[in-house]
Amino acid sequence: MEIRKIICRKILSKSGIYGVDYTINPYVGCEHNCVYCYARGFVKDFINPRLKWGEEIIVKENALAALARELPHARRGTILLSSITDPYQPVEEKFKLTRGILKRLLEFQFPVSILTKSPLVRRDFDLISKFKEVEVGFTIITLSEEFRKLIEPNAPSIQSRLEALKFFKENGVSTYMFVGPILPIITELYLDELIKEAKEAADQVIFDKFNFKYGSYSNLKKALRGSELWSKMESRFSNTFYQRTKEEVIKICSRYGVNFNFCY
Numbered sequence: 001m002e003i004r005k006i007i008c009r010k011i012l013s014k015s016g017i018y019g020v021d022y023t024i025n026p027y028v029g030c031e032h033n034c035v036y037c038y039a040r041g042f043v044k045d046f047i048n049p050r051l052k053w054g055e056e057i058i059v060k061e062n063a064l065a066a067l068a069r070e071l072p073h074a075r076r077g078t079i080l081l082s083s084i085t086d087p088y089q090p091v092e093e094k095f096k097l098t099r100g101i102l103k104r105l106l107e108f109q110f111p112v113s114i115l116t117k118s119p120l121v122r123r124d125f126d127l128i129s130k131f132k133e134v135e136v137g138f139t140i141i142t143l144s145e146e147f148r149k150l151i152e153p154n155a156p157s158i159q160s161r162l163e164a165l166k167f168f169k170e171n172g173v174s175t176y177m178f179v180g181p182i183l184p185i186i187t188e189l190y191l192d193e194l195i196k197e198a199k200e201a202a203d204q205v206i207f208d209k210f211n212f213k214y215g216s217y218s219n220l221k222k223a224l225r226g227s228e229l230w231s232k233m234e235s236r237f238s239n240t241f242y243q244r245t246k247e248e249v250i251k252i253c254s255r256y257g258v259n260f261n262f263c264y
């Protein structure tokens, strides 16, 4: 793992994501190294071309100073932490940029949506619980640890994510489970159980389909090619699959009384 520090020009980015006004990405790159990640397509000009995704993390060392400069001039709006990196990936333990950013956002009481795969977010419960408008989301796209190790090799276990999600819900913080990207077989086989788990741990579940752009399909294929799993998955990727899954999700969520939303 290589770590490089940079001085960023801006830290608060306007966002086109539904329901979100800004994004903050304290790091470039992500140690979790999910094989379906499309973030690499957004930052390919920054990452060292000799290194693979997940092998280099760029730390925006002036992130807090930049935020202090930008926040007083920004119109109040919801901030997503983060969109193209995981704000609680392992380097956060050392650099604590996300924690510093939360402290600053708290002063201004900007609404915050946190999205992560790491239970490290529990460390910042003291700050998170003080926001008037805040939600904590965990990405969980399967309940199989075997599949998780194949597609999210360096990300924390699913059980640890579910426990952290429950922790926030039980302690009065609004929570969501992000099931995205939905993958044939990998998500499909666990849809019912995932939604059942979400009933206990989350206030809502948000579903998204696979993003074929930014090299994510070729990376997924490269990671799984030759396996029996890929031979079963490959032919199932289609608009019909995502439409049928949507109908299935609506049925299951209604049966369990779970709030849901789709990004597609």
Ligand code: SF4
Pocket (backbone or CB within 6 Å): 030, 031, 032, 033, 034, 036, 037, 038, 039, 083, 084, 085, 086, 117, 155
């Ligand atoms: S946790 Fe998110 S940003 Fe990090 S590699 Fe996985 S999908 Fe990409």
